[in-house]
Amino acid sequence: MDELTAERGAPAALGATVHDDGIEFAVYSENADDIYLCLFSATDITESRRFRLPGRQGGVCYGFAPGLQPGTRYGFRAKGPYQPTEGHRFDFSKLLVDPYARALDRPFVYSPALATAPEEQLDSAPFVPRALAVSPSPDARPLPFRAPGFTYELLVKGFSQRNPGVSAEKRGTLAALAEPAVLDHFARIGIDTIELMPIAAWLGERHLHQLGLSNVWGYNPITHMAPDPRLAPGGLAEVRRVVEALHARGIRVLLDVVFNHSGEADETGPTVCFRGLDNKLYYRTPPDNPGLLINDTGCGNTFAVDRPPVARYFVDVLRSWVETTGIDGFRYDLATVLGRLPDGFSIEAPFFRMVAADPVLKDRIHVAEPWDIGPGGYQVGSFPPSWFEWQDRFRDDVRRFWRGDAGLVGTLATRIAGSADIYDRGGRKPSAGFNFVAAHDGFSLADLTAYVEKHNRANGENNRDGHNDNHSWNHGVEGETKDPAIVEARRRDVRAMMATVLLARGTPMIVAGDEFGRSQKGNNNGYCQDNETVWLDWAKADEKLIAFTGRLAALRKRYPALSLDRFLTGAPIDGDGVPDVVWLKEDGKPLAVADWTAPDRRFLGMALHAPASDPVAGHNRVLVYFNAAPGDARVRLPLPGPTGIYRLALSSDAPDLAPRVVDHRADFVVRGRSVAVLIEENVSPA
Numbered sequence: 001m002d003e004l005t006a007e008r009g010a011p012a013a014l015g016a017t018v019h020d021d022g023i024e025f026a027v028y029s030e031n032a033d034d035i036y037l038c039l040f041s042a043t044d045i046t047e048s049r050r051f052r053l054p055g056r057q058g059g060v061c062y063g064f065a066p067g068l069q070p071g072t073r074y075g076f077r078a079k080g081p082y083q084p085t086e087g088h089r090f091d092f093s094k095l096l097v098d099p100y101a102r103a104l105d106r107p108f109v110y111s112p113a114l115a116t117a118p119e120e121q122l123d124s125a126p127f128v129p130r131a132l133a134v135s136p137s138p139d140a141r142p143l144p145f146r147a148p149g150f151t152y153e154l155l156v157k158g159f160s161q162r163n164p165g166v167s168a169e170k171r172g173t174l175a176a177l178a179e180p181a182v183l184d185h186f187a188r189i190g191i192d193t194i195e196l197m198p199i200a201a202w203l204g205e206r207h208l209h210q211l212g213l214s215n216v217w218g219y220n221p222i223t224h225m226a227p228d229p230r231l232a233p234g235g236l237a238e239v240r241r242v243v244e245a246l247h248a249r250g251i252r253v254l255l256d257v258v259f260n261h262s263g264e265a266d267e268t269g270p271t272v273c274f275r276g277l278d279n280k281l282y283y284r285t286p287p288d289n290p291g292l293l294i295n296d297t298g299c300g301n302t303f304a305v306d307r308p309p310v311a312r313y314f315v316d317v318l319r320s321w322v323e324t325t326g327i328d329g330f331r332y333d334l335a336t337v338l339g340r341l342p343d344g345f346s347i348e349a350p351f352f353r354m355v356a357a358d359p360v361l362k363d364r365i366h367v368a369e370p371w372d373i374g375p376g377g378y379q380v381g382s383f384p385p386s387w388f389e390w391q392d393r394f395r396d397d398v399r400r401f402w403r404g405d406a407g408l409v410g411t412l413a414t415r416i417a418g419s420a421d422i423y424d425r426g427g428r429k430p431s432a433g434f435n436f437v438a439a440h441d442g443f444s445l446a447d448l449t450a451y452v453e454k455h456n457r458a459n460g461e462n463n464r465d466g467h468n469d470n471h472s473w474n475h476g477v478e479g480e481t482k483d484p485a486i487v488e489a490r491r492r493d494v495r496a497m498m499a500t501v502l503l504a505r506g507t508p509m510i511v512a513g514d515e516f517g518r519s520q521k522g523n524n525n526g527y528c529q530d531n532e533t534v535w536l537d538w539a540k541a542d543e544k545l546i547a548f549t550g551r552l553a554a555l556r557k558r559y560p561a562l563s564l565d566r567f568l569t570g571a572p573i574d575g576d577g578v579p580d581v582v583w584l585k586e587d588g589k590p591l592a593v594a595d596w597t598a599p600d601r602r603f604l605g606m607a608l609h610a611p612a613s614d615p616v617a618g619h620n621r622v623l624v625y626f627n628a629a630p631g632d633a634r635v636r637l638p639l640p641g642p643t644g645i646y647r648l649a650l651s652s653d654a655p656d657l658a659p660r661v662v663d664h665r666a667d668f669v670v671r672g673r674s675v676a677v678l679i680e681e682n683v684s685p686a
Contacts, residue, residue: 003051004025004037004051004052004053004054004063004064004065005054005063005064005066006054006055006062006063006064007064008022008024008064008066009024009025009026009053009054009055009062009063009064010024010026010062011026011055011057011058011060011062012026012060013026014026014027014028014060014100014313014316015027015098015099015100015101015102015225016072016074016098016100016101016131016133016134018070018133018134018135021066021067022064022065022066022067022068023064023065023068023072023133024062024063024064024065025037025053025062025063025064025065025074026053026060026061026062026063027053027060027061027062027076027098027099027100027277028059028060028061028277028278028281028309028313029059029061029078029080029277029278029281030058030059030278030280030281030309031080031081031088031090031278031280031281032061032078032079032080032090032277032278033079033080033081033090034052034053034061034078034079034080035052035053035061035076035077035078035079035277036050036051036052036053036076036077036078036079037050037051037052037053037063037065037074037076038050038074038075038076038077038095038125039051039068039072039073039074040073040074040075040130041073042073042105044073045125045126046123046125046126047075047095047125050077051063051065059281059309068133070133070134070135071132071133071134072132072133073105073130073131073132074098074130074131074133075095075096075097075098075125075128075130075131076095076096076097076098076277077092077094077095077096077276078090078092078096078276078277078278079092082118084267084291085290085291086280086290086291087279087280087285087290087291088279088280089271089275089276089279090276090279091117091118091271091276092118093116093118093120093121093122093123093124094114094124094128094271094272094276095123095124095125095128095272096128096271096272096273096276096277097128097129097130097131097222097223097272097273098131098223099223099224099225099273099274099277099313100225100316101131101132101223101225101226102132102134102136102225102226102235102236102320102324103131103132103134103226103227103235103236104129104130104131104132104201104223104226104229105129105130105131105132105229106129106130106229107129107201107228107229107230108128108129108201108202108203108204108222108263108272109127109203109204110203110204110205110206110208110209110270111124111127111209112206113126113127114127114128114270114271114272115206115268115269115270115271124271124272128272129201131223131226134235134236136236136320136323136324137237137240137324138323138324139323140240140243140322140323140324140325140326141326142252142322142326142327142328142329142364143247143250143252143328145363145364145365146252147365147388147431147507147565148192148193148252148254148329148365148367148388148431148434148507149191149192149193149507149508150190150191150192150193150502150507150508150509150553150556151191151192151193151194151195151254151434151507151508151509151510152186152189152191152193152194152195152509152510152511152512153195153197153436153439153440153509153510153511153512154177154194154195154196154197154511154512155197155216155217155440155512155534156172156173156174156176156177156196156197156199156231157172157173157216157230157231157530157534157535158216158512158513158534158535158536159176159177159512159513159536160172160173160176160177160182161535161536162532162535162536162537162538162539163176163181163182163536163538164181164538164539165179165180165181165182165184165185165538166179166181166182167179172230172231173230173231173232173233173238174196174199174227174231174232174238174239174242175232175234175238175241175242177194177242177245177246178241178242178245178246183245183246183249185546186246186249186251187249188546188547188550189515189546189549189550189553190549190550190552190553190554190556190557191251191553192250192251192252193251193252193253193254193328193365194246194251194252194253194254195254195255195256195331195367195509196253196254196255196256197217197218197219197256197440198217198218198219198221198255198256198257198258198333199218199227199228199231199232199239199255200218200221200222200223200224200225200226200227200228200257200258201221201222201223201226201227201228201229202215202218202219202220202221202222202228202263203220203221203222203263203264203270203272204220204263205220205263205265205528206265206269206270207460208460208528211460211528213459213460213528213529213530214528214530215527215528215530216526216527216528216529216530216534217440217526217527218231218258219258219299219333219527220258220262220263220299221258221262221263222262222263222264222272222273223273224257224258224259224314224317225316225317225320225321227239236324236325239324239325239327240324240325240326243325243326243327244326247326252328252329252365253326253327253328254327254328254329254330254331254365254367255321255327255329255330255331256330256331256333257314257317257318257330257331257332257333258333258334259303259305259314259317259332259333259337259338259351260296260297260299260302260303260305260333260334260335260337260338260372261297261299261300261301261302261303261334261337262274262282262301262303264300264301265299265300265301266293266295266300266301267291267292267293269300269301274303281304281307281309281310282303282304282310283301283302283303283304284296284301284302284303284304284340294374296334296336296337296340296372296373296374296375296377297334297337297372297373297374298372298373302337302340302374303337305337305338305340305349305350305351306340306341306342306349306350306351307350308350311349311350311351311354312354314338314351315351315354315355315358315361318330318355318358318360318361318364319358319360319361322360322361322364323360327364328364328365329364329365329366329367330364330365330366330367331367331368331369331390332366332367332368332369333369334369334371334372335368335369335370335372335379335383336370336371336372336374336376336377336378336379337372337374338351338352338368339351339352339379339383340372340374344375344376345376345377345379345382347382347383347384352384356384356386365388366384366386366387366388367387367388367389367390367434368383368387368388368389368390369389369390370382370383370389370390370391371392380392380393380422381422381423381425385426385427385428387432388431388432388433388434388507389432389433389434390434390436390439390509391419391422391433391434391435391506393415393419393422394415394419394433394435394436394437394504394506395436395437395438395439396471397411397412397414397415398412398415398437398497398500398501399437399448399470399471399472399497400471401500401626401628402493402496402497402500402628402673403471403472403473404473404602404628405471406599406600407597407598407599407601409591409595409596409597409598409601409602409603409604410596410597412604412626413583413596413604413606415435415504416500416503416504416505416568416606417430417504417505417567417568417569417581418430418433418504418505418506418566418567418568419433419506420567420569423567424567429565429566429567430505430506430507430565430566430567431506431507431565432506432507433506433507434506434507434508434509435501435504435506435507435508435509436501436508436509436510436511437497437498437500437501438510438511438514439509439511440511440526441467441524441525442466442467442470442524442525443470443472443520443522443524444511444513444514444518444519444520445494445497445498445510445511445514445517445518446490446494446514446517446518446519447472447519447520447521447522447524448470448471448472448473448493448494448497449472449473449474449475449489449490449493449494450474450475450477450478450479450480450490450519450522451470451472451474451478451479451522452470452472452473452474452478453478453522454466454467454468454470454522454523454524454525455479455521455522455523456522456523456524456525458523458529458533459523459525459527459528459529460528465525466523466524466525467524467525470524475489475490478522479521479522480519480521489673491517491542491545492652492653492673492674493673494514494517494545495545495548495652495653495655495674495675496626496628496652496673496674496675498510498514498515498545498548498549498552498652499552499650499652499675499677500626500675502549502552502553502555502556503552503555503556503562503624503675503677505564505565505566505567505568508556510549512536513536515545515546515549516538516540516541516542516543516545516546517540517541517542517545518536518537520533520534521533544655544656545655547655547656548650548652548655548656551650551655552650555649555650555677559610559622559679560610560611560620561608561609561610561620561621561622562608562622562624564610566580568580568581568606568608569581570582570583573609573610573611574611578609579609580608580609580610581606581607581608581609582606582607582638583604583605583606584604584605584606584607584625584638585603585605586603586605586633586634586635586636587636588635588636588637588638591604602627602628602629603625603626603627603628603629603633603670604625604626605623605624605625605626605635606623606624606625607621607622607623607638608621608622608623608624609621620680621640621641621644621679621680622677622678622679622680623637623638623646623676623677623678623679623680624675624676624677624678625670625675625676626675627670627671627672627673627674627675627676628673629672629673630672630673631672632669632670632671632672633669633670633672634667634668634669635667635668635669635670636667636668637662637664637668637678638664639664640664640680641680641682643682643683644680644681644682644683645661645664645680645681645683646661646662646664646678646679646680646681647659647660647661647662647678647679647681648660648661648662648676648677648678649677649678649679650675650676650677651670651671651674651675651676651677652674652675652676653671653672653673653674654671662678
């Protein structure tokens with residue numbers, strides 16, 4: 001090939017489009033003077049050939065390269081002004097990765113050479129991955145839409161690196177999730193949906209490079225369509241095989257995407273993609289000082305998703321994942337950025353409108369992390385009606401209740417009832433809110449009961465990073481202990497919180513490893529701990545907690561009173577006139593007005609009613625008791641129906657207790673720091 005032609009170029013198809021007789025290339029830049037295609041062999045340190053893209057249509061530079069084959073290694077260079085005070089940072093010495101790349105020949109690794117100034121004329125090509133021109137298979141099919149159900153947030157490497165059920169060659173990779181032992185574990189705990197933490201190719205932060213640490217969470221992406229070669233060495237085909245294996249078990253897959261910022265960091269950061277293609281287009285800058293970058297993300301830059309070309313790029317990213325791998329939906333990191341317009345957040349922002357109109361994306365699952373650190377960044381409850389949201393109110397209120405904070409019975413009831421104060425508008429349902437007590441960001445579930453303070457010094461920031469207000473407690477000893485009484489008390493609290501998540505209306509979510517007691521030894525920001533801090537220690541798994549989690553999930557699925565996607569209101573929902581919930585005190589009477597805010601009340605009961613799933617067996621009434629007090633509570637049970645009995649289905653203080661019939665005429669004991677579930681069953685008269 002001696003030259004590129006514009007006649008065969010396809011400006012509507014960005015990236016590299018492979019044909020039988022060559023490859024079309026197209027890239028978007030409104031402010032570059034010229035874009036050059038750089039071609040590499042497998043052994044080239046710098047490009048062996050360089051061609052200017054000859055065609056231009058609006059902001060699209062394009063050209064056709066006859067004779068090039070699939071697997072061609074390539075990158076771009078951009079010519080244009082280097083005028084930082086005007087927002088332009090073009091630097092021809094920097095090799096740029098195609099933002100539409102679907103495969104890379106190596107991972108990103110930070111090097112100071114990526115951030116040198118243009119006057120140094122230091123070629124960055126030896127330090128930048130090459131994009132691979134590939135032909136994706138756009139016929140993958142996600143499962144039919146349904147609400148996510150019990151969701152399991154999962155860090156690929158952390159989950160699989162020390163998993164004994166994973167073969168050695170697959171440990172630390174996405175392929176581990178298709179191993180039979182792993183699939184069996186998912187079935188055992190009853191999850192419906194896996195939420196994968198980011199797998200798109202990312203670049204580590206400069207300060208971590210200097211500290212000898214590395215980013216393991218992946219919230220620092222560059223090429224949003226290409227899986228990171230460290231996690232998916234088989235590329236998109238490997239991702240697709242894993243998704244298909246999970247689909248075969250009825251498990252949906254969400255992908256955590258980071259459309260709020262890139263790994264190019266602040267104004268002094270590396271130039272590897274968007275900054276070099278068109279800094280002024282892709283990133284938000286202050287109107288009165290375009291030489292700076294707006295930092296609504298805390299990561300140095302913020303994508304200008306309000307601009308249609310940028311919004312279109314991210315919509316194309318989503319379509320690529322769905323069409324080539326069958327991904328069922330997405331969780332959006334710091335999602336307020338997606339709706340941030342110059343005058344504030346709006347669900348009419350271009351990205352939301354494009355997703356809603358797109359035939360591939362409109363019926364997918366979309367989950368927002370509904371906050372960022374910019375002005376007006378907290379938007380819990382404000383996303384489009386069809387979207388789901390993480391909600392920190394459930395997290396914090398449930399933690400505080402089980403810590404023993406005063407006057408929280410009413411608040412707990414609001415969260416268990418589906419958080420109507422947040423979501424009961426615009427036709428939304430309780431499932432709109434993701435209920436969690438622990439997520440990847442913050443203390444693990446077990447560490448909530450073992451650490452009052454964060455212990456993040458290993459992160460190299462003098463313990464300044466991570467949340468300070470964790471609503472945690474330690475039972476009198478900070479950190480690990482061999483005291484059997486403290487160990488058991490902590491385990492009891494973990495089970496009580498796990499039960500609260502799975503017995504509340506809404507979408508329950510836990511983090512991989514919390515079902516068996518994972519600990520990060522008090523580190524509540526393990527993003528840079530690519531080591532045993534975040535690698536799950538399966539050898540220390542609490543088997544009783546695993547079984548207990550599975551029992552909770554099974555109860556939730558079996559009994560509509562625990563899983564209906566309706567807010568609990570205290571009003572009847574069918575023709576029998578029975579309220580959907582009655583909130584109960586220990587004496588079996590409904591809570592009075594004063595009880596809801598009583599500072600010393602640590603006990604809450606609820607009698608749940610739902611239409612019978614089985615008209616013969618009944619099973620339409622469930623009693624749930626939450627006792628955060630240290631002492632036992634003696635409870636008067638409501639009278640069952642004429643042919644009804646109560647069966648204790650689960651008690652969190654005794655996770656392996658077999659279900660048993662209880663006498664409703666005698667007081668029922670709810671142990672301190674525990675949750676109990678009783679099912680009313682109909683029996684045939686003698």
